[in-house]
Amino acid sequence: MRALYQLPKSLIVAACITASASVASAQSAPGTAFQMAVAEFAPAGSGLAEFYRTNAFAPIWVGDTPEHEARRARLIKALSSTNLHGLPEGGFDVQSIVSKMQDARSLRDLGAVEIELSKAFVSYASDLYSGALRPAQIDDGLVRTVSRRSANDHLQGLLTAEGDAYFDLLAPQSTQYRALMKQKIALEALVNQGGWGAGVPVGKLEYGDTGSNVIKLRNRLIAMGYLSPTASPEFDEAMLAAVKDFQQAHGLATDGVAGEGTITELNRTASERLKAVYVALERERWLPRERGERHILVNQADFSAKIVDDGRITFETRAVIGKNVHDRRSPEFSDEMEHMVINPSWYVPRSIITKEYLPKLQSNPNAVGHIQITDRNGRLVNRGAVDFTQFNTRDFPFAMRQPPSKSNALGLVKFMFPNKYNIYLHDTPQKSLFARETRAFSHGCIRLAQPFEFAYALLAKQEEDPRAFFHRILASGKETTVPLEQNVPVHLIYRTAYIGPKGEVQYRRDVYDRDRKIWDALQKAGVALPDVQG
Template identity: 75%
Template sequence: MLSVFRTSTSILLTACFAATATMANTTSDAAPDTAFQMAVAENVPNASGIAEFYRINGFSPIWVGDAPEHAQRRAALIKALSNTDLHGLPAASYDVQALLDQMQNARSVRDLGAVEAELTRVFVEYADDLYAGALRPAKIDEGLVRKVERRSAAEHLQGIDTHGATYLDQLAPQSVQYRALMKQKLALETLVDQGGWGPTVPVAKLEHGDTSPNVLKLRNRLVSMGYLNPTASPGFDDGLLAAVRAFQTAHGLEPDGVAGQGTITELNRPASDRLKAVYVALERERWLPRERGPRHILVNQTDFSAKIVDDGLVTFETRAVIGKNIKDRRSPEFSDQMEHMVINPSWYVPRSIITKEYLPKLQANPGAVGHIEITDRRGRQVNRGAVDFTQFTARNFPFAMRQPPSKGNALGLVKFMFPNKYNIYLHDTPQKSLFAREVRAFSHGCIRLAQPFDFAYALLARQEEDPKAFFQRVLRTGKETKVDLEQSVPVHLIYRTAYIGPKGEVQYRRDVYNRDRKIWDALQKAGVVLPDVQG
């Protein structure tokens, strides 16, 4: 792909590069007044910020000058564009061959102005895609409300102009997760090209002690996936039991060692499906903030978990319940700052729940949902018996609703606040039995925690000498109490069906909301292509 730098091509272009550099550097005027400058001005989009950069820069070339740094930038850009598939980006978008052809066919200063403009246009597109993702999340799914940190065209151009080829190496996320996902992508691509994991396993319950042809198929599948060493044993022995449990753990399944319908369904997913998940995970990683915070909270919705991460290490983890998989209840994805917790919280019922769930019940029976207080605009409790609820609609219902602090409160005994327009937060719950479920999508959108007290102790440990005693003392008062965090903690609500665990192990999860399927479809439309072989 680097043939443009062959000696023959260099001979054809050297004179033009030299002339371009001389003409471009003889003027500092903002307005173009040479053939090169005119060609650049005519070929860059005005609305992109690129034209303004060149005007400020006096139309000095970034790519087509004859100095060593120009040659280094050209070579580095072509090399980077030739390897976009390493990052799971749509290589066709950048059309490297068209760039090479245009460079090789340049015969005049004006031609080189057009080459300069096209190299810049493609560089800015590539830099934006690699730095912040090729897709725009909000256009894919209404739950993708994350604000992606993007650099302007001028910032990217200033970066390459100042730092040269090294700037290209800084564009991709520098996280351990991103690098590990790239490695897994390469391994899966090789696997898919070789035919995948072989024959699938019939969907029938298999457990310890069983002996059948299906057990052999299960064994062979787990061997090919790397969960079991090859063995001639025909039965479901201890080794196979351990392998099944390891597979279940790595795929977010209950590790009971029984290969039932759910386990075999996940086991039979082709390697190409896992590869798609990794492509999507790479794109999602590009959407996340580069600085997550030395201490941050990470909620992976597909894993139904909430973690506290300190300097890259998970220091606390608990099971979580996320929003139910129906419209208006799915938990959104975004990042924010946790500022405080509320011990003994009241539950101020969201307007959507009031009008959609409680108003119909009150219209049928004014005494319904008696554990909830109905209040007017001034916060005064309303006498239910004096109100004709049938006269109201969802649009004109004038009251608010509140559940006072109690063990039966919908928020439990503590909530953790990162104020946001989506009204999402982390909280306790009286419905403890839900945490025993394998798939935990039951809430109205907020994140429920299985161990909220321990979560609170971990957060308070940095500001209280005895965080447990402090928390319990406030809890015993029974009064709604706001406790500020002396230092706010970044919260990242993510959705990752493929990720790398703390020991380097690959983890896969189910696409609970079908968001990853939508992202994959969008990547395909953008030009991402997988190997043909499925398995």
């Protein structure tokens, strides 16, 4: 492998001698064949052309200095090992690039090689910095705006960094990304070794059981590292604790019973888990590099909302996300929380008015009586004076509002990060839903199990006694907007594989089928698992 990516310096020097000119002279004399080739092969109006124009067409790859040589070697090595980051393989014809470098015999040849190397670098850098896929092309819930650097920015970064240090800065620098990389390596080794072995027949196994299926469960838990090696044929205390640990690490109800759901997750292969890690790495590349010293992280696949301060989770609560139907799934994006509203009104979204409430009003004008109907000027509409059957989903002229109350659909507080998707975090009167294992029930917004405590945590940065402050406003019964003195970044993500705060690996179900779509797109782009499937 070393011979493939470490191109000898002598080849470039020999090419320059054959051309009767050095790269140094090509750099200093305007209008040389090298400069004209660079200008010719760099697409007009591109960031590539801008970079070379700004830098007087100086070569950054085909020079004959040790720095140029090291840069070439690092690039060829990077292009040869894209799989290290779970990026598509085979996207670069490395052998062809090396052959062109070896065969260069004129300044024009060197100019062409220079641009080919820069194009390859920019493509590689973009994939590693921003992801190989375009989220919006995969699923309409992936509305995240991904930060992408121009070709000029990547090349300038390479040029100004010390040595080849820019290569090391391309991948996300987050603790999560590094931990996922370690898990990827571990799973790849496991897959090559055959995985976790035989699965467990789906059924129900619990404390006190014995038999062949208990032994299969025991062996699987041992292979996965949840149970210390034992010869016990019984579902004993040690196995009970192991099952609970497995359930905890997979977002399942921790009842210690190995039922259908638990065994289904237990039987997922190492290859399936590896796919989830590959997808998580790609998703991590989509996120903003700067998350915010304090930020809110909502993992939809985990049904949770967290407040993170300086990399440490300081508050966490269960969440309900959008129902798994086309127009209700919660989208993924980042924004900034600006304020909360205590005792909020619920201004019914147009989609709910026309799809759910209008048909009811057409059958009975007094339906959904807890909701006020208002005209364009905000005045209450007399239901008895309106023939709702004359309207359809396009021309219904009224708005609908539920006043503040304990039974309000938003509960008693909502947390706002104004966005075009009309998504926010809020309380709910439907508390029983938080006891469910899978919590996808809303119209798209994120419901919180502990909204008051969430509010206290946010207000703690600006109020001496946040709890008293919150309840004083709550007791007034008046709809009140409370600005946050400092906006808090909010990241709505969807992560079926992630690393917990203590370094533990966590997996979740793909409730929206988004990760499956991302994996299919990655595979189509050239990402491949190890040959042995386990």
